[in-house]
Amino acid sequence: MPVCATVLMCVKTHSGGDVIDREQSLTDRRRQAVRLDIAASAARLFLDRGFDATSVDDIARAAGISVRTFYRHCDAKEDTLTPIIVAGIRDFVGYLAARPEQEPVETAVHAAFVEAFRRDSYAHIVPTRDLFVLLTSVPGIRARWMVAANDLADELRPVIGARAGLDPQSLEARLLSHTLIGALTVTLEHWVTCDPDDPSGPVDAPSLAASALSVIRFGRP
Numbered sequence: 001m002p003v004c005a006t007v008l009m010c011v012k013t014h015s016g017g018d019v020i021d022r023e024q025s026l027t028d029r030r031r032q033a034v035r036l037d038i039a040a041s042a043a044r045l046f047l048d049r050g051f052d053a054t055s056v057d058d059i060a061r062a063a064g065i066s067v068r069t070f071y072r073h074c075d076a077k078e079d080t081l082t083p084i085i086v087a088g089i090r091d092f093v094g095y096l097a098a099r100p101e102q103e104p105v106e107t108a109v110h111a112a113f114v115e116a117f118r119r120d121s122y123a124h125i126v127p128t129r130d131l132f133v134l135l136t137s138v139p140g141i142r143a144r145w146m147v148a149a150n151d152l153a154d155e156l157r158p159v160i161g162a163r164a165g166l167d168p169q170s171l172e173a174r175l176l177s178h179t180l181i182g183a184l185t186v187t188l189e190h191w192v193t194c195d196p197d198d199p200s201g202p203v204d205a206p207s208l209a210a211s212a213l214s215v216i217r218f219g220r221p
Contacts, residue, residue, distance in 0.1 A: 088120070184209060
C-alpha cells in the first residue's frame with residue numbers, strides 16, 4: 001500500500017450506549033484528505049519530473065500546503081505514497097474477510113486480490129500501473145512499501161488463519177500471512193516488468209497472482 005481507514009472513536013453515554021465522537025471523526029477525515037492530496041501531488045510530480053528532481057517544496061506547493069504542514073504528515077518525500085499503499089493492502093484484507101466462509105482458501109484469496117486490484121479505490125490519485133512503477137523503481141519508496149506490507153501482515157493473520165484452520169496466534173498462521181503478503185508483493189513487482197505484448201505468458205496481475213498462489217500451501221497437509 002500511510003493513510004489508515006478513518007477511525008470512528010466511540011465514547012459511552014450515561015445511558016450505556018455508544019455514540020460517535022464526531023469531532024474526532026472529522027479530524028481524521030481532514031487528516032486523511034490532506035495526506036491523499038499530498039500523495040496525489042507527489043505522484044504526479046514523480047512521474048513528470050522524476051523522484052530525484054522533485055523536492056518537498058515542490059510537493060507542498062502542488063498540494064497547496066506549507067512545508068511545515070507537509071512535515072506534520074510525512075517525515076520525508078519517500079513517505080508520500082504510503083497512505084495509498086496501506087489503504088490498498090487493507091482493502092485486500094477486508095475483501096478477503098468478506099468472502100464466503102465455505103470458499104476454498106486459495107479461491108478466496110485470489111478473488112479478494114482481484115477485487116482490490118480492479119476496484120482500486122485510489123486510481124483517481126495515481127493510475128495503478130504508474131503507482132507500482134514508482135513503488136518498484138524508487139528505492140526509498142520501495143522500502144516504505146516493504147515495511148508497510150510486513151506490518152500489515154499482522155492484520156491479515158487472523159483472517160487468513162481462520163480460513164486455513166490455523167490458530168491465529170500460531171507460528172503457522174504468522175508464516176502464512178507473511179508468505180501471502182510476500183507472494184502478492186512479488187507478483188505486483190513482476191507485473192510492472194512484464195511486456196504487455198509478450199505472447200509467452202500471462203501479463204495481467206490477476207493471472208500472475210493465480211500463478212503465484214498455486215505454489216503456496218494453505219493450512220496444514
